[in-house]
Amino acid sequence: MAKQSCCHKKKLRRGLWSPEEDEKLMNHIAKYGHGCWSSVPKLAGLERCGKSCRLRWINYLRPDLKRGTFSQEEEDLIIHLHSLLGNKWSQIAAQLPGRTDNEVKNFWNSYIKKRLRERGIDPTTHQPLAEPAGAAACRAVFGDVADLIPPAAPLADPTMPPPLDGIVKLPLDWPVVAGGAAPPPPSRSSCYLQGSCGGFDMDALHQQHCVVPAAPVVASASSSSTLTSMAAEAEHCNAAGSGGLPWLELGANAVADASGHVDSYAGALDELRWSEYFDGAFQAAASQQGALQAAGQCVYNKDDVAVHFDVHGLSNWC
DNA sequence: AATCTATCCAACCGCTTTTAA
DNA sequence: GTTAAAAGCGGTTGGATAGAT
Numbered sequence: 001m002a003k004q005s006c007c008h009k010k011k012l013r014r015g016l017w018s019p020e021e022d023e024k025l026m027n028h029i030a031k032y033g034h035g036c037w038s039s040v041p042k043l044a045g046l047e048r049c050g051k052s053c054r055l056r057w058i059n060y061l062r063p064d065l066k067r068g069t070f071s072q073e074e075e076d077l078i079i080h081l082h083s084l085l086g087n088k089w090s091q092i093a094a095q096l097p098g099r100t101d102n103e104v105k106n107f108w109n110s111y112i113k114k115r116l117r118e119r120g121i122d123p124t125t126h127q128p129l130a131e132p133a134g135a136a137a138c139r140a141v142f143g144d145v146a147d148l149i150p151p152a153a154p155l156a157d158p159t160m161p162p163p164l165d166g167i168v169k170l171p172l173d174w175p176v177v178a179g180g181a182a183p184p185p186p187s188r189s190s191c192y193l194q195g196s197c198g199g200f201d202m203d204a205l206h207q208q209h210c211v212v213p214a215a216p217v218v219a220s221a222s223s224s225s226t227l228t229s230m231a232a233e234a235e236h237c238n239a240a241g242s243g244g245l246p247w248l249e250l251g252a253n254a255v256a257d258a259s260g261h262v263d264s265y266a267g268a269l270d271e272l273r274w275s276e277y278f279d280g281a282f283q284a285a286a287s288q289q290g291a292l293q294a295a296g297q298c299v300y301n302k303d304d305v306a307v308h309f310d311v312h313g314l315s316n317w318c
Numbered sequence: 319a320a321t322c323t324a325t326c327c328a329a330c331c332g333c334t335t336t337t338a339a
Numbered sequence: 340g341t342t343a344a345a346a347g348c349g350g351t352t353g354g355a356t357a358g359a360t
Contacts, residue, residue, distance in 0.1 A: 015353095015354090016354085016355095036345075036346095037345075037346070038344080038345065038346095050345080050346090051345090051346085051347095054346075054347090087349065087350085088348090088349090089348075089349065090347075090348060090349085101347095101348075101349080102349095105349075105350085109350095
């Protein structure tokens with residue numbers, strides 16, 4: 001027998017919220033906070049289940065919600081975080097101030113997925129689709145690029161350890177940079193998440209002083225601001241020349257001995273735009289032959305210097 | 319003007335994880 | 340250590356709306 005929801009059991013109201021209900025919930029939380037959600041509807045005089053109240057508050061009534069259309073920077077960030085985290089909408093949304101997991105998920109499903117497919121990129125694996133439009137033409141000129149592409153997305157790689165603490169934990173020797181070779185030092189500090197080049201309101205974060213973690217920082221999935229603040233710290237620190245972006249937990253080696261690597265990882269986030277996104281897929285593929293295939297390297301490492309052909313020309317072809 | 323179709327998004331459902339007794 | 344309740348999460352659905360025919 002199918003289980004019925006709490007709302008069914010208690011014959012509570014369902015469906016869209018009326019302005020009156022919104023007001024009741026807002027007033028109640030403004031006065032008393034939400035406390036235990038299961039008690040909220042009773043105390044607020046609502047014929048809803050606590051779960052429904054919680055959802056309404058989180059997704060719609062919360063005063064810190066941004067709403068409105070997503071900026072290009074937000075869009076880029078969602079794509080990148082999705083390539084790292086998969087469908088961890090709450091973790092992705094945590095890096096987008098004022099956005100909810102539901103909002104991000106809807107945006108992904110209704111917009112980004114479609115655009116990725118149009119560009120011949122599998123939105124699930126972030127790899128080029130098996131036979132994207134024009135692929136035959138590409139092969140005629142460049143050979144079968146698809147053969148060079150790691151078959152599995154990082155998160156799907158069976159060699160990867162299972163996620164710990166609800167976040168992506170890269171192995172200690174995770175090849176942050178394709179080919180294992182240290183890239184040239186970044187020519188400039190990353191502006192990723194920087195207020196001047198993004199749509200974010202990072203003022204509050206900019207006011208924080210830079211404190212470089214002495215040890216790898218484990219980002220807690222429950223801390224909604226951890227990654228954002230880490231990125232902000234890194235942005236400060238990069239500007240100060242100290243390098244090192246403890247972005248996700250990159251592992252002791254990555255953080256300790258390869259600040260340049262980590263920087264380049266942040267650099268991969270930097271300037272990510274649609275055209276580059278597409279370019280990056282092929283760029284990474286071309287530079288990740290062999291060993292990297294096992295590691296399931298992300299396609300966004302556009303700093304890789306091992307690329308010899310003109311990927312921009314390639315993207316024009318495809 | 320009427321109907322159909324596609325898209326968007328709020329809300330629900332059910333499962334997993336966390337917390338408290 | 341066990342159990343139940345609460346909270347959190349991701350997938351899915353359904354209604355409203357816009358655009359096309």
